[in-house]
Amino acid sequence: MPEQLAPSLCGDRVAAAFPFYLHVDPQGRLISCGASLKHLVKDLQPGAAIHEHIEIRRPRGLGAQQTDWRRYEGSLCVLRTQHKPPVMLRGSVLSQPDGSALLLCAAIITEQSQLRTHGLGFEHFAPHDALGDMLMIHQTMKMSLDDAVQQAARLRQRSAELETVLALSPQGIAYFDANAVLKIANQALADLLVMPRSELLGLDLEQIAELCQARLSGQESRRIEAEVLRAQPSPLQGQVLRFAGQRMVRLDLQPAPDAGLVLHLQDVTQEFEVDRMKSEFLSTAAHELRTPMTSVHGFVELLLCGRYKAERQQEMFEAIHRQTGRLIEMVNQLLDLARIEARQGEDLEIRSLDPERLLQDAAQAFCAPDARVPTLLPLPAQDMLDGPARLLGDERQILQALSNLLSNAFKYSPQGGEVVLDARRGLLKDGREAWGLRVSDQGIGMTESQLSRVFERFFRADPSGTILGTGLGMCLVKELIELQGGEVEVQSQIGQGTQVTLWLPLRLAPRSGDSRSLGLRADATNRP
Template sequence: MPTSVSHYRRTVWLLWLAAAVLLGLTWWHVFALVSDSRANALANAERDLANLTRVSQEHANRTFRGADQVIRFIQARYLELGQQLDLTALSKQGVIDTEIFPQVGIIDARGMYALANRPITGKLDLSDREHFKVHLTSNSDAMFVSQPVLGRATGKWSIQLTRRISRPNGDFAGVVVVSIDPGYFTRFYQELKLGQQGMVALYGLDGVARARNVGNREEFGSQAQDAPMFAHIAQGQLEGHYTSKSVVDQVERLIHYRKLPGYALVVVAGLDTRTVLANHTTAKEALWLQAAIVSLLILALAAALTRYLWQVRKAMATRQQAQRQTEERNAQLNAIFEVSPDGFVSFDADKRVSYINPAFRHMTTMGTETLEGVDESEFSRWLARRCAASTPFLGLSELHAQLSGERTGQRMLIELDQQGKRVLQLGLRRSASSTVSQILYLRDVTHETEVDQLKSEFLATAAHELRTPMASIFGYAEVLLHEDFDATTQREFLSTIYTQSRLMANILTELLDLARIEARRDKDFNYTRVDLQPLLWDLAKAYPTPPGRDMLALELPPQPLYLMADADKLRQALLNVISNAYKYSPHGGTVHLKAWSRLPSAQSPGVCIEITDQGIGMTAEQQARACERFYRADPSGKIPGTGLGMSIVKEIIELHHGTLQLHSSLGTGTRVRLCLPSHATLRGNTTAARADTRPAALA
């Protein structure tokens, strides 16, 4: 008897030790899942915020660069014309974009508002304004971005962008001032949709918000000098993220910031940590509940076994309890199959369909069709009829062969021949149960396959194009690190490194442009009625002609040429073509730009723009590939470029519902013709044109 009691105690002790181990593993696993869930939620939010700040930074950079171009233009014209400068006429001509910069003016050396593009009532003394005084004590030509101030000329809050006007002898001649409505930024930030407590802002390094948006609330002028990001920037960390309570509204947020290169400004985006972790909190509670249920099951099983050992005579009662537990587990499994996103089909002992879960019905769009009771051969034929010809279903026999090891191969994928692409991964599991012989499961991997394909194509192309400049940078940098050279040689090596780095930056910038155009299509395009002649004249004046080369020669008709287009995107496309014309005619020759209106007898009236150079030209094979990404007609690498310019041109012109034609002869030059729909083509009357400014093909 003592031996039996000792054996029983040892068995019970081992039983509860195993239960404790299982409990420990269960809770360790739950804690790991909760930790991973929180880390993933924060990582995803950090990635999203990084992308949003990158978009906001690009938006601010474009805005301030545009403002700076206007300021420099007015600065030069004022020094040339003085009080004869007509800012109102420049606004009407479109030189000044009044939608973005509603107020543009000149403050003379005494601080009086001398010129403006809008009427001025009385004399306005602005000598006490910060954006005027800052230029009195400094000879710097840098652009100053003010805090939001209440404009005395307009009576509205605005951000003032100013530059000093210096006479040729260095004397102070006044200040050029361009006003931007803070709402221009907050309206853009509202489109980012960061939730009720989500925040996007543009701060100066003085800690004052130029524009701040929280949910649907617009703010500006907020004081946030004590925010951690300013300390980080002061230490040289120009981009980063952190979590803290806002010094403005005390809301705890996950923050990501980026300093604007060349400006004393920083863009910042933040998500309320409660919003970021909302899904994590729900998942955590569910995991705790599941862990508690599993723990209870483990404890119940251990207790049941203990009771079984203690009361062997009650074997029947113990067996009944085990049966009830089995039924509970079956109910749980049935519930899991019902809500699972994967499709399941179980077969009975005779290998006939016995159960199909809802996910399978949804994946295969079988509706009310009944398959229960059909054998596996008939089921295989039914599924094969729904597959695309490119990915036929080889039948359950193929899956059996893979399970038995007769055949080895990759996972089985099928594509359903129905509306919309749907790729499914199939697998088969055998069962030793007397009621279930096998289970077929299907998982929707459509998104995974699309992402894998796009990723592979992008990585292959981008890696190929970035490898050459990267090799040059690495090689020259390694030589500089290990060898001593004179200053001339060092400068030559550094110049090569700089040139290759700039090439890599250009490739990445143009890749981002292409990605943005392809992702947004025409949603970022602002179609307006464009007068083409002024746009082309401005383009010719602003284009930096290479040294020793003639300016762009324009041939324009006397009558106006109107078309519906996004002026900025059209200008970008034309600049890419003009740049290629100069680059690929290294031996000189005039670059011609001709524009004309297509005759009404044409297939559809419109406007054509043709750029002709006298360069190296292309073969027929090169012409056919000219608009491919990363393709360059000059394989020697002597002519700088990324091979993405014409791809961007093609995307922009096609989104305008236009056409691009190339005509080239090797050694004699190239002619690029861009044809776009005219204003009359797009709308039958002016009322409709005002109501919908997209091209007809896009409406």
């Protein structure tokens, strides 16, 4: 078949098919251009050198000195208008028989906003440009990219939030991927396993199991192995294991949706210790309550079943009275301790108080069984040089604490030794100035071993029972004073006597939160 020639286009049809075309003579001057290009570059006129209005980026080498387009027949043509804002043109070079070149270009528009910027509309483009489709595709891609960027930002934020939660969690958390490799671990886990967190990451489940096994106490018979951890359900699920250093750790396992595994180690030592202390307290309290109850029951039974002389009956009644009084005192002190622990100082009324007046009120309100009275000493003159003596505290609670101390001082001074009340200035452990309200006796005193246990509940320096008491007084004193931001100091020598000092601050320690942390009322500190 004879070769078919492609149809030629006349000028009008070229302009319609390529509204951004340029027709350039061999000297690089414009012969004609498309209407849309003329709309963009309004000062582009026939006869003008095109390099003065349009930057030629492709083919390279063309410009003011080189204008021979015929060498680049069929080559890529990339142009950039020099007006503001510029527009990129892209097309190909078609040489003409007369030595001129036809640059068949189209404008590169990627966003619809560019149309508005350049004052262009869809009518400025040839129908075959499919500009609308390209813009839609580009807009869709841009929206997809924006969504991906936003999603990535949200994922980074979520990851940061989870990292913060894990970092602040007191419980050890580990995540193993589907290959049983540790990918996530928090600091609490590193502390439990005694290994830097950075060294834990990347270990496999078997290695972590070996680390856990190494941390177990010698008293723990169960073993931690990778196969046991992988089992569903694991025999160790929810089990409490004894770690070294008397630490109790609960182990929990949870399979992850991606075939991974989450290991959770919770230090429950405090919970176990609280349970132990509760059991010990209940056992001790029951024992302490049973002793006077048994005594009361025995004497009442004797009175019901027998006949005794009036003198003997009187002795029994007095014994019952003493033991019921002891029961009432013990119950009251137990209720006081429970109230202090429950309210945590919310009912305190902290105000400015005169230490000398407190000592006077305590001495006047206390009545020793044998009519003895405490000796009240004046405040040291050197402690009054910078103004009137004042301290901060709850008057009712301080007087209750002083009453407990006076009761102990007289009870443990059976030979009639002197009991002294005085006050002096000093410093608390945090450096704040304080007044110390001191009760001193010349009684039986305490050994170092007894002194170390003086604040234990139900502890008594005289376990023989000849000196009545509940063993709760000093514990209650400590709770009352420390709740007011103060301290209790005890000094004692066996056979010499005991000194107990209640240190109360001249000013409150700075604390976070509101004033209820000290039971401080809004107007309390300004009271006279």
